[in-house]
Amino acid sequence: MRARRLRASLKGWGGVAAMAVVCALAAVFALCLPVAGPDLVDGAAVTRAAQTRTVRAEEDCEAPEQQTLSPSSADGDTIRAIKNREGEKRKLIVGVDQNSYRWGYRDPNSGQSAELEGFDIDLVHRIAEDILGDAEAVQFKAIPTDQRIPAIKDGRVDMVVRTMTINCERIKDVAFSAPYFKTGQQVLAPKSSPVTGYDDTLAGRRICTAAGSTAYSTLKADREDGRIPADADILKAVPNQLDCLVRLQLGEADAVVTDGALAASQAAQDPTVQLKGDAFTAEYYGVAMKKDADDLVRRVNQILVDYRKDTANGWQASYEQWLSATLGKDARKSEPPAPRYLRTT
Amino acid sequence: MGEVTVTHVPTSSAPPPRPGLSTLPAVPAQPAPTPRAPHGRTEPQPRRTALAEGFDQLRAAATTEPGRLRIIGAVLALLVVAFGAVTAWQMTDRAAAADDVLTSSQPLSSDAADIYRSLADANTAASSGFLAGGQETATSRDRYERNIRTAAEKLVGAAANSDPDSPSAATIAKLNRLLPEYKGLVERARTYNRQGFPVGGAYLRYANEKMQQRMLPAAEDLYKKENQRLRADYADATPYPWAAIALGVAALAALAWAQHRNYRRTNRVLNHGLVAATATVTVVLLWLVVGHSFARAGLNDSYDHGVRSLNVLHDARIASLKARGNENLTLVARGAETRKAGGETHDAYDYDFRAEMKALGTYLADAGKLADDSSGERPVTAAAGNMAEWNKRHTAAREQDENGNYQRALDMVIGPKDATGECFDSVDENLRTALAHEETEFRHAAGDGRDALTGLSSGAAVLAVLGAAGAVLGIGRRLSEYR
Numbered sequence: 001m002r003a004r005r006l007r008a009s010l011k012g013w014g015g016v017a018a019m020a021v022v023c024a025l026a027a028v029f030a031l032c033l034p035v036a037g038p039d040l041v042d043g044a045a046v047t048r049a050a051q052t053r054t055v056r057a058e059e060d061c062e063a064p065e066q067q068t069l070s071p072s073s074a075d076g077d078t079i080r081a082i083k084n085r086e087g088e089k090r091k092l093i094v095g096v097d098q099n100s101y102r103w104g105y106r107d108p109n110s111g112q113s114a115e116l117e118g119f120d121i122d123l124v125h126r127i128a129e130d131i132l133g134d135a136e137a138v139q140f141k142a143i144p145t146d147q148r149i150p151a152i153k154d155g156r157v158d159m160v161v162r163t164m165t166i167n168c169e170r171i172k173d174v175a176f177s178a179p180y181f182k183t184g185q186q187v188l189a190p191k192s193s194p195v196t197g198y199d200d201t202l203a204g205r206r207i208c209t210a211a212g213s214t215a216y217s218t219l220k221a222d223r224e225d226g227r228i229p230a231d232a233d234i235l236k237a238v239p240n241q242l243d244c245l246v247r248l249q250l251g252e253a254d255a256v257v258t259d260g261a262l263a264a265s266q267a268a269q270d271p272t273v274q275l276k277g278d279a280f281t282a283e284y285y286g287v288a289m290k291k292d293a294d295d296l297v298r299r300v301n302q303i304l305v306d307y308r309k310d311t312a313n314g315w316q317a318s319y320e321q322w323l324s325a326t327l328g329k330d331a332r333k334s335e336p337p338a339p340r341y342l343r344t345t
Numbered sequence: 346m347g348e349v350t351v352t353h354v355p356t357s358s359a360p361p362p363r364p365g366l367s368t369l370p371a372v373p374a375q376p377a378p379t380p381r382a383p384h385g386r387t388e389p390q391p392r393r394t395a396l397a398e399g400f401d402q403l404r405a406a407a408t409t410e411p412g413r414l415r416i417i418g419a420v421l422a423l424l425v426v427a428f429g430a431v432t433a434w435q436m437t438d439r440a441a442a443a444d445d446v447l448t449s450s451q452p453l454s455s456d457a458a459d460i461y462r463s464l465a466d467a468n469t470a471a472s473s474g475f476l477a478g479g480q481e482t483a484t485s486r487d488r489y490e491r492n493i494r495t496a497a498e499k500l501v502g503a504a505a506n507s508d509p510d511s512p513s514a515a516t517i518a519k520l521n522r523l524l525p526e527y528k529g530l531v532e533r534a535r536t537y538n539r540q541g542f543p544v545g546g547a548y549l550r551y552a553n554e555k556m557q558q559r560m561l562p563a564a565e566d567l568y569k570k571e572n573q574r575l576r577a578d579y580a581d582a583t584p585y586p587w588a589a590i591a592l593g594v595a596a597l598a599a600l601a602w603a604q605h606r607n608y609r610r611t612n613r614v615l616n617h618g619l620v621a622a623t624a625t626v627t628v629v630l631l632w633l634v635v636g637h638s639f640a641r642a643g644l645n646d647s648y649d650h651g652v653r654s655l656n657v658l659h660d661a662r663i664a665s666l667k668a669r670g671n672e673n674l675t676l677v678a679r680g681a682e683t684r685k686a687g688g689e690t691h692d693a694y695d696y697d698f699r700a701e702m703k704a705l706g707t708y709l710a711d712a713g714k715l716a717d718d719s720s721g722e723r724p725v726t727a728a729a730g731n732m733a734e735w736n737k738r739h740t741a742a743r744e745q746d747e748n749g750n751y752q753r754a755l756d757m758v759i760g761p762k763d764a765t766g767e768c769f770d771s772v773d774e775n776l777r778t779a780l781a782h783e784e785t786e787f788r789h790a791a792g793d794g795r796d797a798l799t800g801l802s803s804g805a806a807v808l809a810v811l812g813a814a815g816a817v818l819g820i821g822r823r824l825s826e827y828r
Contacts, residue, residue: 088748098543098679105543108475115752139749142679154690156680242547249533269542 061168062342065179065284069294070341071302076295079131082158092128095143095151095160096120099242101265102322103163116140120161122318123180123287123307127159130303144239146212149173152290159289159296163262165214166286175293176286177300178339180307180315184279185215186260190248190272195255197277203229208244208253211237215257218281245270259283261334264326284336301341308335411827417603418820421619422813424599425626428592429809432633433802435586439637440802442581443644443795450575451652451787453506456499457571458659460520461564463499465666467492468556471531472673473759473766475538475549493528500524503567513574516567523560527552553674572656579648582794583641586633593630600626600816607823618819625812629805636801643794651787654715658783661708661728662776668701669769672739676746676755695743702739705732705772712779721782728775735768 061067075083082092096116097104103118110117121140129135143151148160152174166176187202189195195205209216216237222228235253238244245266247253256263260279267273287300307314319331327334393401406412470489474481481489500521507513530552537545600623607616675694682693709729716722738757742765746754758765 088750091749093749099547101543106546107541108538108545109541137749140679140751144682147683156683156690240547242544243551245544246547246551266544269537269540269544 061171063340064168064171065166065176065286065336066340066342067171068176068178068286068301068339068341069297069343071178071305072295072298073302074295074298076298078158078290078293078296079299082131082296090132091137091139092124092132093139093141093156093158094124094127095141095148095157095162096124097162097240098140098142099240100163100262101242101269102326103262103265104161117322119181119318119322120163122322124161126307126314127161127287127300127303130306131299144212145210145241146237146239148212148288152288155290158293159287159300161287163259163285164288165259165283167214167283169217170288173291174288175291175297176288177297178304178341179284179286179336180304181261181285182334182336183259183261183283183285185218185257185281185283186263186279187276188244188248188256188258188263188266188273189254189276191274192272193254193276195276198228198257198280199277200229202232202255204231204233205254206233206235206252208235208247208256209237209258210241210244211239213237213241213258214281214283215241215259219257242266245273248273261285261323261327268326301339304339411824414820414824417606418817418824421596421599421603421622421816421820424592424596425622425809425813425816428589428596428626429629429805429812431592432586432589432629432805432809435589436633436637436798436802436805439582439586439640440795440798442578443640443791443798445578446575446582446644446647447788447791447795449506450571450578451655451791453503454568454571454575455655455659455784456503457564457568458663460496460499460503461561461568462659462662462666463492463496464556464560464564465663465670467496468553468561469666469670469673471534472549472553472670472677475534475546475677481535481538489531493524497524503571513567513570516563516570519563520560520567523555523563527555527560530555568659575652579644579652583644585641586637589633590630593626593633596626596812597623597630603816603820611823616819616822618815618817618822620819621815622812622819625808625815629808629812632801632804636797639797640794643790643792643797647787647790647794650715650717651783651790654712654721654783655780655787657708657712657715658725658776658780661705661712662773662780664701664705664708665732665769665772665776668698668705669766671695671698671701672758672765672769675743676751676758679751698739702732702736716779716783721779721786724775724779724782728772728779731768731771731775735765735772738763738765738768 083090085091097120098106098116100118100120104116104120105118106116124138124140125135128138141151141157143157143160143162148162148164149170151157152160160174163181164170164176166179170176185198187195187198195201207219209219216234219228219232219234223230223232223234235247238247241256241258241262244253244256244258248256249270255276256266258266260275263275267275287304289296289300311317315335316331319334323334324331403416407416467489470485470492471481474485474489500517504514504517504521507517530548534545534548534552537543537548539545600619604616604619604623607619608614671694675692675698678692678694680692683690684693684696685691686696706729709725709732712725713722713729716725742754742757745751745757756764760766
């Protein structure tokens with residue numbers, strides 16, 4: 001009894017002591033800030049501005065989606081190496097996603113098969129059929145968003161077909177095909193959320209993005225530029241955009257920023273969330289390959305030309321099967337413009 | 346009075362020569378006038394402390410035979426009682442520690458291992474269920490539910506047996522908080538999976554992350570803490586009670602000296618009281634040494650043949666579970682995670698799988714060496730056989746996966762026939778059998794050890810009181826001769 005009373009009284013004194021310490025600290029800060037403050041803030045601001053400028057300079061590269069080689073069906077070293085794989089290994093190794101609803105995923109209700117399916121997967125089968133003569137001659141590797149470029153550079157995959165945006169930063173590391181899909185970054189939030197789009201309503205909101213995604217880098221740059229409020233809280237990036245839907249549903253995030261095509265896939269899995277506002281960027285998906293695999297890039301570009309022309313079993317059919325339910329019947333806003341091949345070397 | 350003088354020495358008979366004690370009265374035939382000590386003071390000195398006064402009185406008393414006898418009696422009684430008390434105290438501690446080993450710390454250490462195992466197994470069952478591509482099977486669901494139930498039950502038991510404010514209690518509270526969170530994530534994953542949405546898989550990944558990064562490390566921590574407690578209980582139960590033994594020997598020596606002195610003074614061979622005291626002290630000392638040696642042997646046996654085997658087998662079971670979990674994740678992740686080791690890029694989960702299988706092999710070899718009879722060795726040998734087959738099938742499955750035959754690889758890992766899952770189940774079953782066997786051995790040996798201490802402390806206390814009474818009476822009998 002006495003011990004408890006003693007402890008209680010100690011606690012009381014502890015509170016008083018804590019208050020005193022806090023007051024003292026506040027006083028010390030108040031005294032120090034005018035001296036250290038301006039220097040610190042200015043220095044940081046300068047660095048950030050410089051960073052923003054470099055990011056912007058890279059963004060300003062000429063239309064990255066047109067920096068690709070002209071189509072050709074000729075076999076080169078890369079294609080020959082793939083064709084020379086023996087026996088069971090004679091397969092195209094492709095990095096894909098298995099978590100993007102209707103792009104690359106496994107339908108748990110498709111029976112006992114573990115086949116991946118979706119819009120990206122259709123394209124992979126088409127490429128395999130063209131190069132190896134067998135649509136099924138594919139070895140799928142599931143690649144997290146931020147592992148797409150390392151996987152290509154290390155030669156773990158021949159190509160990545162995984163809702164991958166063509167941008168200036170990435171064309172330094174890998175070669176892209178011509179674009180096969182058009183989309184843009186969009187905001188996803190619960191229907192009841194006050195967030196209305198990519199604007200000031202994001203103030204103080206926790207925003208989820210995938211690691212290594214264009215959404216993450218765009219958000220960072222836009223927050224520096226003041227395009228979105230400075231107190232928008234960009235959460236630690238998750239491995240996959242779908243993990244953002246999990247965080248959203250668990251209340252660990254308030255909004256998701258990702259490609260409109262993928263955001264629509266997320267909304268399709270949860271009727272209580274919706275896309276907020278219009279797409280605030282224009283982006284194109286391309287097939288990524290090794291920087292020096294010129295013959296493969298030309299070949300894939302040729303395949304894309306044929307794929308888009310093929311109305312019965314090509315791009316249009318795949319869109320209708322997988323994406324019309326989430327992105328609307330009209331495929332024109334998702335169709336990329338006629339490709340241009342500006343890269344020569 | 347039971348005092349009977351066996352050899353009556355008449356007062357007129359010549360006393361035995363006493364060269365060393367010539368200044369003292371040879372035979373206390375009649376109450377002699379108290380001789381003064383050579384330097385004894387007769388007049389009281391001013392400003393003397395009570396202690397000094399008492400000391401002087403004692404010194405004065407020590408110069409007379411009845412005074413000496415009183416002191417001897419008191420010292421003997423004190424020694425015997427102290428021996429009894431220290432014996433009772435030390436043996437109560439040891440008996441309590443031995444009882445804790447058997448009924449509390451070992452079961453808790455086993456429970457902690459079970460908590461870890463159930464959690465890891467539940468997680469593996471959940472991921473296998475989804476891995477199948479379709480909906481989870483009744484078998485995998487049952488396995489998951491059973492494991493969650495076991496973990497929850499054992500957590501309640503562990504919570505009841507841990508001291509509040511101890512680090513174990515904090516870990517248990519953490520696990521109790523995380524378990525429903527984990528279960529909630531898996532339930533959401535199931536619901537979405539039923540609707541055919543890949544976000545179910547994302548929930549499962551999140552649940553797996555929670556399990557791997559927070560729950561399993563906490564469970565492992567708990568297991569280590571409970572093992573430490575078990576070792577501490579062993580350390581409390583097995584050391585020799587040196588203080589009690591030393592006091593016992595001292596009491597016996599004092600009794601022997603007193604009797605010898607008695608004989609030299611009176612020529613009487615036996616003083617019944619002192620003999621009774623000697624007998625009880627001897628009995629207690631023998632009981633103490635023999636009982637404790639038996640207990641110690643039993644407990645050491647239970648540690649060497651029980652606890653060490655159990656620990657190795659638990660470790661083996663955990664390694665096999667981790668290996669299985671990693672094997673499944675290799676197929677779930679499909680090459681998403683890689684690790685660079687030795688200049689080569691490996692699939693992170695397959696790399697971990699191989700590490701765990703290697704650990705499993707080591708643990709099984711150790712368990713085989715520790716097993717001391719054929720019924721303990723048999724399941725371990727069988728498990729080693731299962732493990733070899735598992736490795737073989739795993740290599741074949743990996744080859745299929747490397748060749749892009751994902752479905753075939755999947756069938757070889759979680760399929761209904763000839764899959765690695767069968768091997769894992771056999772390993773697990775054999776390890777379970779071996780654990781049950783070692784558990785019985787442990788209970789047997791530790792139970793024997795604990796039972797060897799039964800009644801020792803209370804017996805020692807009662808006998809010591811009797812012994813002290815005997816000593817006092819024995820001395821009293823001699824003392825009465827002066828009145």
